[in-house]
Amino acid sequence: MSVPLRDAWTTVIPDMKDRHGPLPPLMLTLTVVTGLVDAFSYLLLGHVFVANMTGNVVFLGFAVVGAAGFSLLAPLVALAAFTVGALFGGRVAHRARHRARVLHRALLLETLLVVVAYVIAQTVDAPYTGVVRYGLIALLGLGLGIQNATSRALAVPDLTTTVLTLTITGIASDSRAAGGGGGRAGRRILSAAAMLVGALVGAVAALHGAPALPLLIAALLLVAVNVAAFRLTRSDGAWTVPL
Template identity: 40%
Template sequence: MKDAQPTRPSLAALMIVLTAVTGLVEAVSLLALGPVFTAMQTGNVLFLAFGVAREGNLPALPSAVSLLAFVLGAVGGARLESVAEARGWRWMGIGLYAEAALVVAAAATGWDLVPRYGGPTARHMVVTALLATAMGFRNVTSMRVDLPGVPTTLVTRSMTALVGGSALGRDAAFGYGTSGWVRRGLAVLAMFAGGLAGALLVRAGWTVGELLLPAAVVVSSAALAHRRLPRLHTA
């Protein structure tokens, strides 16, 4: 049986920060490496379908690379965090350290790489694969934490719960009458802020590596910050 997950402010703040990182990473993926997503794989499934149909001028290969790398990351994350849990380690830290290492590797690989929208080179796709693997780890971590309203890699459910539990929706199942709307609203704003920051940096002419440096720093800091959080487990 799954234990109740702690929802203290420090954990919520950490997950909201990671949501902002997702927005930044997806801005880089879509605008500087793609068109391709690395965290929101629903977009890649559709891009791949459009590419296979040869409609919309969307190449299928980048989406296929991202999907495969994401799967590998999710498998690796699930296995590593299961081993960590069995040994009594902080499994959340394992996932964050792995994600941080992969984002740092992606930044190093793309350090002097010029952003390119459309027709990505092999090096662009290597960066994409590293980021998608990192986001695979992130999704495992996020799903294990299971913090309501903050999935960190998409905001569709957060927006639905935010509206459904608001004075307009009045749905008790979505927390109407509680303060849950604050966390959900912050998650949506964090994704927007991360995407906006990434887009502005792309517009400023930063290289791919420079664009990913802020994400690498933030995720690395989050990996260190996890030590202050309670142990999370599913025993």
């Protein structure tokens, strides 16, 4: 089996003796969640992301110069909510001494926030405007801030669940064609693919299904990861020790 294929395989079917144990497939699932919620936010809440903050900083620049279709307030609300969520996620991570407990505790709140956002989006007719729009941005921004702080604390290589710029750079710059060893190419490709799948499914669900459907799918995936993380809190494997 080639190195990229082996790397991809161990990401989906992890080696429990590895330093990160069962965490890689869980983080891969959270990457799909990121694609789903950002598809919802960008397509239905205006030009704003609730997970990928780099885009919001760029959108702020567009809004400042008066570019059509860009709001100054929406990315600011997303950035503020994300920051508060990241702060909370960081507190959870620094207090827990078991990596599965870090994931479980953080995702409990993220799941609740996404479920509340889904209920609101399902109850109110699209297009979402005014208080509803900014409320949804704030709820989802908080949730994804928690997720990102958690993924940072768990530090599973190339599975940040959000930022793909360095991941894609690594695929190219560490490749054999560039003179590198091609390490973790399979995992990196899977990470980018997971984000793409989430965005694709989210866009199809929102545009051809029901507006709130991406949030329902995201909530179901979060519940699944939560259940898995809860079961893993009983493990005493070496992978559970924080880095």
